[in-house]
Amino acid sequence: MKEPLDFKSIPQPFSNRIVLNGNSYLYFGGTAYLGIPQNQEFIDFYLEGIKKFGLNNGTSRNNNIQLGIYDLAEQIAAERYKSEAALITSSGYLAAQLTVKALASFGEVIHAPASHPALWLDKQPSSKGSFQYWASETIQMINSSSSKNWVLVSNSMNNLFPEVYDFNFLKAINVDKQLILIVDDSHGIGVNHKGLGSYSQLPKQENIELVVVASMAKALGVDAGLVLASGQIIKELKDTSIFVGASPPAAAGLFAFIKAKEIYAEAQEKLNENIRQLRAGLGSTWDYAPGFPAFLSQNPKAGEELLNKHILISSFPYPDQNSPPINRIVLSSWHSYIDVEQLIEAVKDIEDGI
Known part of the structure; x- marks a missing residue:
């Protein structure tokens, strides 16, 4: 048989x-x-990283004794993906949860349709329909509301029905509204926009604070999570109990990431x-x-x-x-x-x- x-x-x-x-x-x-998982040169860098830093690091990032490679990897990531600062966690899911939960108190939270579960606060958001319909509804909702502060949460793309989202609709939102835009770029970083991902493509406006979260385990081949944002936002996230209480990713993977440009x-x-x-x-x-x-x-x-x-x-x-x-x-x-x-x-x- x-x-x-x-x-x-x-x-x-x-x-x-x-x-x-x-x-x-x-x-x-x-x-x-x-x-990357089958790239021998990357694997060699990873093995070199293991020899330098060991298999893992179970200590908190606020411990009085630290490996300097974490700060270096965050500096390199910020430079590579064109943000002011960066934060690295042990997974993309943790990076997203940390960010959304820390920043949700800024204002009214709106999730785009099909937002990844890592971006949810507690239960699945009710948003339905296309991204374009959501964008149009969001403009109308924010501009007609008396609320000044808003948090918009979305994937950077739909990887199942391939579509890279255009966030230029935000230019139509009244400039007296203050927004934090949180975008999950797990499938785009390292691939879309010549490998830069979405951060450099998002609209730059004084009333919009840009935050990108991503898994580094997909295109970049490293078991870690990444947050790209302003220095102020990154400092705020690093002061949270979630970041302080979580162990970082293995230093060897970040050593390979640094070497792998x-x-x-x-x-x-x-x-x-x-x-x-x-x-x-x-x-x-x-x-x-x-x-x-x-x-x-x-x-x-x-x-x-x-x-x-x-x-x-x-x-x-x-x-x-x-x-x-x-x-x-x-x-x-x-x-x-x-x-x-x-x-x-x-x-x-x-x-x-x-």
């Missing part, structure tokens, strides 16, 4: 290929957009090549956001049909288990030219009914 496939118990690191039951599958899923740049160049190659070969039944490496199929059977050709893509029911699957190709820098060509040929076959 043929052994059933269990893709939820993969016994190896993710890469461009996955071997299961003796069969090899091309893998086009996940969030390792820059292929050229690695990230080269990986992004390779990713962009893969995106151009796939865009040229795909038909019109796939949706994408320019520059982002996810491609959404309108065919609900695309995942199943590609699996029959030994190609694994991201495929799961959404928004609930009774929904039809969302089928997405997700490219990474670890994919070769031949990998992408094989994918294009397989997609053409299923579109032609072969």
Whole structure:
């Protein structure tokens, strides 16, 4: 009897290929957009970091004895992503929760539709509809309200139905309103806007305080969370009990992050090549956001049909288990030219009914 496939118990690191039951599958899923988990030069830096700093650091960031690499990594992150200051935590979820809970008291809080659960205060926000509809409603709500202080919370993009959000609608909000804009850029940082992510793209206005939170575990390949903001906001966040009480990420990962500027740049160049190659070969039944490496199929059977050709893509029911699957190709820098060509040929076959 043929052994059933269990893709939820993969016994190896993710890469461009996955071997299961003796069969090899091309893998086009996940969030390792820059292929960092399989980048040997990055791994070597990580190992060097382990030798320098050990496996982990379980002490609080306010301990009287500190590793200097945390302050250095925050300085490098701020410089790299064009913010005044930065804060690094042990996870993207912690970075988001810390930020939203600390800043929510500034004013009335409005969440954009589909905001990541890490951005929720206590329960799921009620916002529905498209980002564009929400933006229009938010302008009207704030401008017509007597309240002066507002906190807007949103993802930087929708990575499932690929769309990078445009926040220039904020320019239509009356300048006598004071806003804090909190944007989760977990899927964009290191990829979108030439790798800079969303912070440098957000509207710069005197009445808007910009804050970006992100997981560093996706494109950047480091198990840590990041906050980019003004020096004043970062100081306020570092004074919170959540930040003071939490252990930091492993110093070795941050050592590799500091050393990896050229690695990230080269990986992004390779990713962009893969995106151009796939865009040229795909038909019109796939949706994408320019520059982002996810491609959404309108065919609900695309995942199943590609699996029959030994190609694994991201495929799961959404928004609930009774929904039809969302089928997405997700490219990474670890994919070769031949990998992408094989994918294009397989997609053409299923579109032609072969």
